[in-house]
Amino acid sequence: MTEIMTEKTEDLKIEAPIVEKYKLQTRDVNVYYGDFQAIKDVSMNIKPRSITAFIGPSGCGKSTFLRLFNRMNDYIEDFKMEGKIKIDDNNIYKNKIQLEQLRKDVGMVFQKPNPFPKSIFENVAYGLKIQGIKDKKLIADRVEKALVQADLWNEVKDNLNKSALTLSGGQQQRLCIARTLAVEPSIILMDEPTSALDPISTAKIEELIHHLKKDYTIIIVTHNMQQASRISDYTAFFYMGELIEFDKTKKIFTNPEKKRTENYITGRFG
Amino acid sequence: MINIEEQRAVLSKSGEEMLNLVHKQVQLAYEAFTSFDTDLAEEVILKEKRVNSLDIRIEKDADQFIALNCPVAIDLRFALALLKINYNLERIGDQAFDIANHTIDLNQKLVPELVERMQFNLMFETLESMFKDVITAYTEENLKVARKVFKKDKIINKINEKAFDIVAEDAVKNPELIRQYLMALVVMKKFEKVGDLLKNISESIIYFIDAEILKHKKKK
Numbered sequence: 001m002t003e004i005m006t007e008k009t010e011d012l013k014i015e016a017p018i019v020e021k022y023k024l025q026t027r028d029v030n031v032y033y034g035d036f037q038a039i040k041d042v043s044m045n046i047k048p049r050s051i052t053a054f055i056g057p058s059g060c061g062k063s064t065f066l067r068l069f070n071r072m073n074d075y076i077e078d079f080k081m082e083g084k085i086k087i088d089d090n091n092i093y094k095n096k097i098q099l100e101q102l103r104k105d106v107g108m109v110f111q112k113p114n115p116f117p118k119s120i121f122e123n124v125a126y127g128l129k130i131q132g133i134k135d136k137k138l139i140a141d142r143v144e145k146a147l148v149q150a151d152l153w154n155e156v157k158d159n160l161n162k163s164a165l166t167l168s169g170g171q172q173q174r175l176c177i178a179r180t181l182a183v184e185p186s187i188i189l190m191d192e193p194t195s196a197l198d199p200i201s202t203a204k205i206e207e208l209i210h211h212l213k214k215d216y217t218i219i220i221v222t223h224n225m226q227q228a229s230r231i232s233d234y235t236a237f238f239y240m241g242e243l244i245e246f247d248k249t250k251k252i253f254t255n256p257e258k259k260r261t262e263n264y265i266t267g268r269f270g
Numbered sequence: 271m272i273n274i275e276e277q278r279a280v281l282s283k284s285g286e287e288m289l290n291l292v293h294k295q296v297q298l299a300y301e302a303f304t305s306f307d308t309d310l311a312e313e314v315i316l317k318e319k320r321v322n323s324l325d326i327r328i329e330k331d332a333d334q335f336i337a338l339n340c341p342v343a344i345d346l347r348f349a350l351a352l353l354k355i356n357y358n359l360e361r362i363g364d365q366a367f368d369i370a371n372h373t374i375d376l377n378q379k380l381v382p383e384l385v386e387r388m389q390f391n392l393m394f395e396t397l398e399s400m401f402k403d404v405i406t407a408y409t410e411e412n413l414k415v416a417r418k419v420f421k422k423d424k425i426i427n428k429i430n431e432k433a434f435d436i437v438a439e440d441a442v443k444n445p446e447l448i449r450q451y452l453m454a455l456v457v458m459k460k461f462e463k464v465g466d467l468l469k470n471i472s473e474s475i476i477y478f479i480d481a482e483i484l485k486h487k488k489k490k
């Protein structure tokens with residue numbers, strides 16, 4: 001963390017050459033939905049084991065950009081992407097890439113908790129079974145580990161066979177995080193993961209995100225400015241499909257370079 | 271105008287009110303001390319209560335502004351700077367209050383030659399000019415004017431340093447005036463402190479406008 005935070009800001013800037021020290025890199029990314037250009041020339045370097053927040057007004061392209069990293073936009077009609085996105089130096093938009101492997105490596109947590117109508121255990125074990133793992137002991141160990149990591153184990157360990165739908169909203173969201181962690185990804189994408197939760201559940205998720213940082217690279221889309229400033233190391237501000245500013249969070253929230261960023265984070269527009 | 275801007279404007283106005291009030295206190299204290307006007311000195315002592323109550327009001331309002339708005343960037347820097355500016359202004363008010371009390375304690379008019387030799391006039395003129403700069407820099411958010419204050423504080427420091435030698439030299443020649451010399455030195459030190467505090471205020475104004483922290487920074 002200290003190492004990351006003391007590195008020069010210039011390293012993040014788009015002019016930096018593609019090098020391996022970054023977990024995820026994008027170069028000159030453009031996204032179109034038919035004639036509409038949703039993302040305009042976005043280049044960005046994301047460091048491993050860091051938390052990056054994407055902020056910006058509704059419709060600015062932050063969720064579209066986030067969903068590029070596990071190719072979730074591929075299913076949208078008229079979607080077209082230009083540019084390069086590399087994870088661990090592998091271009092994820094190459095034709096021969098295995099989508100299953102990509103989505104195992106890049107997990108995703110959504111705005112509303114979406115557990116399957118199955119037991120708590122089955123929810124977490126689901127991804128492992130899909131991968132063809134049959135060893136019951138291994139599955140049980142991985143489920144426990146994921147639930148511990150998601151800070152849910154103590155609350156559910158005696159009721160693993162109960163329906164996941166009986167859990168509270170906050171617990172369901174942590175269950176979804178456990179489900180993501182069980183398949184051992186290296187990147188976790190979060191699209192407004194706390195917007196449907198109460199403040200206590202939100203605080204728990206935020207604490208969890210903070211703990212997960214030591215093992216995972218986390219990218220989070222949030223409309224909550226305070227959440228972005230509390231939990232992220234880096235913040236990217238998007239506006240009308242453009243990446244306006246990308247810098248250390250402490251810089252963005254104390255003295256941003258661009259007037260548009262300042263106007264947005266201080267609530268003067270958006 | 272959105273709510274946070276309105277609240278900032280109100281807070282800023284209170285800061286300006288404090289600046290003007292404390293400025294007036296220093297003017298009155300100088301006038302009271304150099305012309306031995308105890309009525310003016312009493313006025314300064316009475317008005318100190320107003321300074322203190324405005325200080326508390328600004329502190330409470332700024333706390334509330336931070337708690338309710340969770341400001342960031344320029345809004346946060348404004349609130350933090352205002353708290354520091356207010357703190358330094360209250361301390362300037364204390365210097366004026368002390369000078370007024372010393373005027374009453376001394377109970378006599380300073381000999382004009384002493385006032386002249388110790389350069390009280392030049393010190394006061396320089397302080398007036400610093401106040402003018404601080405007020406302009408604060409109300410117009412003017413970085414250039416805020417930076418002018420630093421040079422002027424050096425003039426104040428030099429006058430204060432010289433005053434010690436003058437007193438050491440002259441007190442031997444006029445031992446009957448020793449009380450006046452000592453009191454003049456004490457009061458001179460109070461005015462010098464006002465200069466230091468105005469410099470602190472300028473630093474806070476620069477931090478607010480430009481996010482630059484000048485505290486403890488020595489010019490290379």
